[in-house]
Amino acid sequence: MNSGANELQLLQGRVLTRHAIHRQGSLFLQYFVQTATGPVTVEILNQEHVCFVKNVDGARLLASEGLRSIRASELTLKSFHHDPITALYCNDGRQLRHLVRVAKDLDIELFESDVKTEHRFLIERFIALDAEFYGYFIDLQDTSSQPVFVATRARQLESDIELKAISLDFECSITGELYSVGLYGQSVDGVIYQKVIMVGDEPDTEPCSPSGESIEYIEWALNEVDLIHRLIAWFHYYDPDIIIGWAVVTFDLALLYRRAKQHQIALSIGRGAQALSWKVEDKYRPETLSLPGRVVLDGIDWLKAAFYQFDRYSLEFVAQALLDEGKAIHNVDNRMDEINDLFFNDKPALAHYNLTDSRLVWDIFEKTQLFDFVIERAKLTGLELGRVGASVAAFNNLYLPHLHRAGFVAPSKPASDGIESPGGYVMDSVPGLYQHILVLDFKSLYPSIIRTFLIDPKGLVEGTSEIGDAVPGFLGAQFSRDKPILPMLIKKLSEERELAKSQKNAPLSQAIKIIMNSLYGVLGSRGCVFHDARLASSITMRGHEIMKQTRRWVEDEGFEVIYGDTDSTFVWLGDDFAFEQVQKTGKALAEKINLLWQQKLKAEYDLVSFLELEFETHFEKFFMPTLRGSVEGSKKRYVGTKREQDGSLKLIFKGMEQVRSDWSPLARRVQYELYERLFSGQDIEAYLKEIINGLNRGFLDRELVFTKQLRRNLEDYTAKSAPHLKAARKLCDATGDGQYAKRGARIEYVMTLNGAEPVSYCTSKIDYDYYLTRQLEPIAEPVLSILKTSFSEVTTNQMSLI
Known part of the structure; x- marks a missing residue:
C-alpha cells in the first residue's frame, strides 16, 4: 500500500475512531479507517482548535496574558442576537483551555468551544461514518506498521465496507486473577472463528467438550502474564475492528487493564500497537475508554439504546429470553465456585463455558440486528462509531453545519431561565369495562409538529423579527418560513425511514425513529445550548391543541373518546357495534381526521399538514380502571385484548403491575x-x-x-x-x-x-x-x-x- 508514496490519490473507508494529536508543536487529526484493502491511519496536518466570540469582545479577550498569539478572523457569521462574530484559532489544547478560563473570568461569551476538533472536521463536511480522503501515503520505516495516509481534503461517501468483529469474555478468580479469555466471531460467509486462551499445562491428549467432541480451540498459557502477552499478540494477528461483549468495558476490559497494569505490561491492543487507556483514571466507562482503531460495543448498553426491554440484563436472562439458551454451567447464580472448580479440575469444561458466553453475546447481536443498528445510527448522526446515548451531540452534529451555512453560530447556553414547557397531553379517562375500543395514533407526532409548524431554533431567531408572515408558536414564539433547518432534517429522516421500511431494513428504520423522537427531547433539555422554552412549548402545547381538536372531531362523528395520551386517542365504538365494520370504521375515521387537519392548517396558517393519524389497534375487550380509592379514571393504566394474526387473543397490559x-x-x-x-x-x-x-x-x-x-x-x-x-x-x-x-x-x-x-x-x-x-x-x-x-x-x- 506504500508503493505509491507521495502520489496523490483517493482513499475510501469507514472511520472507526477519531483523535486530535499534538506533535512537535502542531495539531493534527488522526482517523483510524477501515478500507476495502485493510486498515489505514489517516492524518490531517496543521489543524487548529476553533471557537467563536462576538466582535466587540474579541480584542479585550485577546489582550489577556497568554492569549496574544491566538489567531483571530472576523467572519460573516452572527450570533442568535445578531452580533457579528470573530473566529478564534488555537494551535493546541492547553491554549484553548486557557482561553476558556480567561473568557469565563472576564464574563465573555464563547461559542462552540466544546466542539472537539476531530469531530468538527467531519461534521462540517457532512461526514458521518464513511468518507473519501484525497492525499498521499507516506513512506514508513517499519513496513509492518499500519499504512499512514496524509489527507488534504475529505468529503462524505456512501460505503458498505464490512467490519470484522469479535466477541470477548474473560473468566477469572474471585480476586480478579485471569483464568482464560474466550474469543468468538463469524465472517460474512458464516465461517466460525473460536479460540480460548487458557492458563494451564497443555494435556498429553486432545481435550474434549462436555458433549464428548474434540476441542481444538484452546491455546495454553503458562500463567496470567503469558495469557496477557498472548492476547496482545492475538489482537495484532486477528486485528478486529469491533469488540463486543457483556459489560465488556466495565468488567472485561477494565479487568484486563488492571491486571496488565499490576504486571507492568503495556496493553498495546489498539491499532498501530497503541495502548488501551482511560481518559479519567479509575473511571472504567464506555465514554472514558480510549482504544485507537477499535470500536467496543457493550451488549447491555446497545440493547437499551435500541429500546429492547428486559426484567434483568444478565447474560443468562437475556439469552434465555431471546435465544432460548443459557450459560453452559450448572449453577448460574453461584457460578463463581463452579468456575474455580472447573479451572482447577476440568479446564476443557471451563473453556467450553467461556466460549459459550462469547457465542451467546454474538448470537444476541445477530438476533437483534444490533451490528446493523450500530452502523446505521452512526451513519445518521455522525457520532463516533460505537458511541451510545449522546442525543445532544447527535443533534449538534446534524444541525451545526446547516446553521453555519445559514450564517449563524450556535448559542453558548440555553435561552430559558426557569420557564419550562408542559409534557404530553393526557386526557381524563372514563373508567369502565368496554367492547370495541379503537386506538388512533398520530404517527411520530412531535416530529410531525416540528415539520408542519416550521419549529426551528434558527427559524425562531429569524421569525421573531419578521412581521406578518411568521408562523405563530407558543409563549410568544414566531417561526420564519424561510429555509428552516430542523423541519428539513425531519423531512429527510422521514423519507429515509419510509424507504427503509419499504426495503424491510428494520435496524435503519428503528434508528431513524429513535433519532426523530429524540429531537424534541433535546430541545426540551437544559443540557442542549439550543434549549428554549418557546421551542419545546411550541411542540408540546401544539400537541395538546391537536389532541383536543381531534377528540372534538371524533365525537362529531358520533363516537365517544374515553381516553387520550400524548399521541393516542381511545375511541369507543359501542358494545353492540358490528365486529365486521370495525376495521373499515377505524381507517375511515383516521382518513377523515387527516383531511380535516389538512383543510384547517391550510386555511388558518397557509401550512401543509404532515400530521398523520393512523388506525393502530382494535381492543375487542378493554378495561380502564379507577384511581385507587377513587371513582376517577386512572391515566396511563389499562388492560385490553387484541387479536393476533393467527386469530388468538393476546392480553395487553399498560402501566399495570403485570x-x-x-x-x-x-x-x-x-x-x-x-x-x-x-x-x-x-x-x-x-x-x-x-x-x-x-x-x-x-x-x-x-x-x-x-x-x-x-x-x-x-x-x-x-x-x-x-x-x-x-x-x-x-x-x-x-x-x-x-x-x-x-x-x-x-x-x-x-x-x-x-x-x-x-x-x-x-x-x-x-x-x-x-x-x-x-x-x-x-x-x-x-x-x-x-x-x-x-x-x-x-x-x-x-x-x-x-
Missing part, C-alpha cells in the same frame, strides 16, 4: 388470570378464594420470591430501608461474601414476619398477610369493583371457611 419487575411472581400470575377471566366471563371470586386458600396453607411459597438487582454498591444507597437492601445486608452477614453488596448483585428475598430475608438464609415465617394485603389486594380490587364487590368481602367470606 409489566413491573418489583411484584412477586404470584401477583403477576394472579393478575393475568383475573383479567383473562374478566374478559371471558369466568368466575373470579371462586378463583381468588382458591388462591387465598393456597397462599395461607403455604402451597404457593415458591411464587413469593422477589428478585431485585443492586443498581449501585450497597453502601452508596442513601435510602437504606428498601426490602432488597435489608435482604442484601443480611446475606452479606450470613455468608461473609462481600459480592452481595456489589453493584449488579442479584438479591432473592421473601417478606417474613421479621421483614425481608434472603431466600437462602430465611429463618422467620413468611408474612402471608403482607402478600394478601400488599400484593393481591391492589391487583384484585380494580377487577372486583366491576363486579360490585371488594377484596375485603372475598377475604372475609374465605376466612370464615378456614
Whole structure:
C-alpha cells in the first residue's frame, strides 16, 4: 500500500475512531479507517482548535496574558442576537483551555468551544461514518506498521465496507486473577472463528467438550502474564475492528487493564500497537475508554439504546429470553465456585463455558440486528462509531453545519431561565369495562409538529423579527418560513425511514425513529445550548391543541373518546357495534381526521399538514380502571385484548403491575388470570378464594420470591430501608461474601414476619398477610369493583371457611 508514496490519490473507508494529536508543536487529526484493502491511519496536518466570540469582545479577550498569539478572523457569521462574530484559532489544547478560563473570568461569551476538533472536521463536511480522503501515503520505516495516509481534503461517501468483529469474555478468580479469555466471531460467509486462551499445562491428549467432541480451540498459557502477552499478540494477528461483549468495558476490559497494569505490561491492543487507556483514571466507562482503531460495543448498553426491554440484563436472562439458551454451567447464580472448580479440575469444561458466553453475546447481536443498528445510527448522526446515548451531540452534529451555512453560530447556553414547557397531553379517562375500543395514533407526532409548524431554533431567531408572515408558536414564539433547518432534517429522516421500511431494513428504520423522537427531547433539555422554552412549548402545547381538536372531531362523528395520551386517542365504538365494520370504521375515521387537519392548517396558517393519524389497534375487550380509592379514571393504566394474526387473543397490559419487575411472581400470575377471566366471563371470586386458600396453607411459597438487582454498591444507597437492601445486608452477614453488596448483585428475598430475608438464609415465617394485603389486594380490587364487590368481602367470606 506504500508503493505509491507521495502520489496523490483517493482513499475510501469507514472511520472507526477519531483523535486530535499534538506533535512537535502542531495539531493534527488522526482517523483510524477501515478500507476495502485493510486498515489505514489517516492524518490531517496543521489543524487548529476553533471557537467563536462576538466582535466587540474579541480584542479585550485577546489582550489577556497568554492569549496574544491566538489567531483571530472576523467572519460573516452572527450570533442568535445578531452580533457579528470573530473566529478564534488555537494551535493546541492547553491554549484553548486557557482561553476558556480567561473568557469565563472576564464574563465573555464563547461559542462552540466544546466542539472537539476531530469531530468538527467531519461534521462540517457532512461526514458521518464513511468518507473519501484525497492525499498521499507516506513512506514508513517499519513496513509492518499500519499504512499512514496524509489527507488534504475529505468529503462524505456512501460505503458498505464490512467490519470484522469479535466477541470477548474473560473468566477469572474471585480476586480478579485471569483464568482464560474466550474469543468468538463469524465472517460474512458464516465461517466460525473460536479460540480460548487458557492458563494451564497443555494435556498429553486432545481435550474434549462436555458433549464428548474434540476441542481444538484452546491455546495454553503458562500463567496470567503469558495469557496477557498472548492476547496482545492475538489482537495484532486477528486485528478486529469491533469488540463486543457483556459489560465488556466495565468488567472485561477494565479487568484486563488492571491486571496488565499490576504486571507492568503495556496493553498495546489498539491499532498501530497503541495502548488501551482511560481518559479519567479509575473511571472504567464506555465514554472514558480510549482504544485507537477499535470500536467496543457493550451488549447491555446497545440493547437499551435500541429500546429492547428486559426484567434483568444478565447474560443468562437475556439469552434465555431471546435465544432460548443459557450459560453452559450448572449453577448460574453461584457460578463463581463452579468456575474455580472447573479451572482447577476440568479446564476443557471451563473453556467450553467461556466460549459459550462469547457465542451467546454474538448470537444476541445477530438476533437483534444490533451490528446493523450500530452502523446505521452512526451513519445518521455522525457520532463516533460505537458511541451510545449522546442525543445532544447527535443533534449538534446534524444541525451545526446547516446553521453555519445559514450564517449563524450556535448559542453558548440555553435561552430559558426557569420557564419550562408542559409534557404530553393526557386526557381524563372514563373508567369502565368496554367492547370495541379503537386506538388512533398520530404517527411520530412531535416530529410531525416540528415539520408542519416550521419549529426551528434558527427559524425562531429569524421569525421573531419578521412581521406578518411568521408562523405563530407558543409563549410568544414566531417561526420564519424561510429555509428552516430542523423541519428539513425531519423531512429527510422521514423519507429515509419510509424507504427503509419499504426495503424491510428494520435496524435503519428503528434508528431513524429513535433519532426523530429524540429531537424534541433535546430541545426540551437544559443540557442542549439550543434549549428554549418557546421551542419545546411550541411542540408540546401544539400537541395538546391537536389532541383536543381531534377528540372534538371524533365525537362529531358520533363516537365517544374515553381516553387520550400524548399521541393516542381511545375511541369507543359501542358494545353492540358490528365486529365486521370495525376495521373499515377505524381507517375511515383516521382518513377523515387527516383531511380535516389538512383543510384547517391550510386555511388558518397557509401550512401543509404532515400530521398523520393512523388506525393502530382494535381492543375487542378493554378495561380502564379507577384511581385507587377513587371513582376517577386512572391515566396511563389499562388492560385490553387484541387479536393476533393467527386469530388468538393476546392480553395487553399498560402501566399495570403485570409489566413491573418489583411484584412477586404470584401477583403477576394472579393478575393475568383475573383479567383473562374478566374478559371471558369466568368466575373470579371462586378463583381468588382458591388462591387465598393456597397462599395461607403455604402451597404457593415458591411464587413469593422477589428478585431485585443492586443498581449501585450497597453502601452508596442513601435510602437504606428498601426490602432488597435489608435482604442484601443480611446475606452479606450470613455468608461473609462481600459480592452481595456489589453493584449488579442479584438479591432473592421473601417478606417474613421479621421483614425481608434472603431466600437462602430465611429463618422467620413468611408474612402471608403482607402478600394478601400488599400484593393481591391492589391487583384484585380494580377487577372486583366491576363486579360490585371488594377484596375485603372475598377475604372475609374465605376466612370464615378456614
